[in-house]
Amino acid sequence: MASVGRPIPAVTPDMAGFFEGARRGQLMVEKCDHCGALRFPAHDLCAKCLGRGATWVPVSGRGEIYSFNIMHQVYHPAFAAEVPYAVIVVKLEEGPKMISNLVGIKPHEIRIGMPVEVTFERGGEDLMIPKFRPRAR
Template identity: 40%
Template sequence: MPPAKPLPTADQESREFWAGVKARQLKLQRCLGCRRFRFYPRAVCPHCLSGQAEWLAASGKGTVYSFTVCHRPAGEAFAAEVPYIVALIDLAEGVRVMSNLVRCQPAEARVGMPVEAVFEDLSDEIALYKFRPVD
């Protein structure tokens, strides 16, 4: 039996983000100083250094910026899933996130393809966000 997959660990700065994912929502921090979204969650804005931010629900829509098809798993826990796609997604809100592209054959993945977030429960507390192609 393969080892268990590692789970995300929510900390003080990312707790709201992971709670949103569990509730089937991508939530992003938006700076109250310069009004820009940021990802990953953090205490200080990387653009203007403001410590004030709000959490807003993102659209979950984006496009593939880049991707790779993994034929060798990142560890034994992922061996049953190869080949899988790891992608950088540009969200409509202007931030770039890394995730898996799912419900997509590797040969069908394209830079620039429109995608939307989907969610996968891993436990009673933790879910993951992934992306699937949209027509």
């Protein structure tokens, strides 16, 4: 059977700052240029003040599991060896929520509120993908 390449995120212009940060080992969110509200993912308008314009800023990379789902089905052949794996919603310490994967733990050990920290995995020649792993409180 031919190996199947993993799908990788499209680095669109509005998300370029996020992936540039990831290459440096920094987790990034957008900060509204008008009111300072943090948001993720990139968006044209601020949900708080409706202002346009934002700047990518680094955050701590720490947060907690807000929600999670365990994938038991093989939805893409490139991930067949990893089933079951966890898709999580992380609530960052700074506020924004982010969808990612949780690594370094068995899926049945995952709990809501579990503290996590970012880790970066290579997703391609010039692409680092932020994921999360458990951390001590």
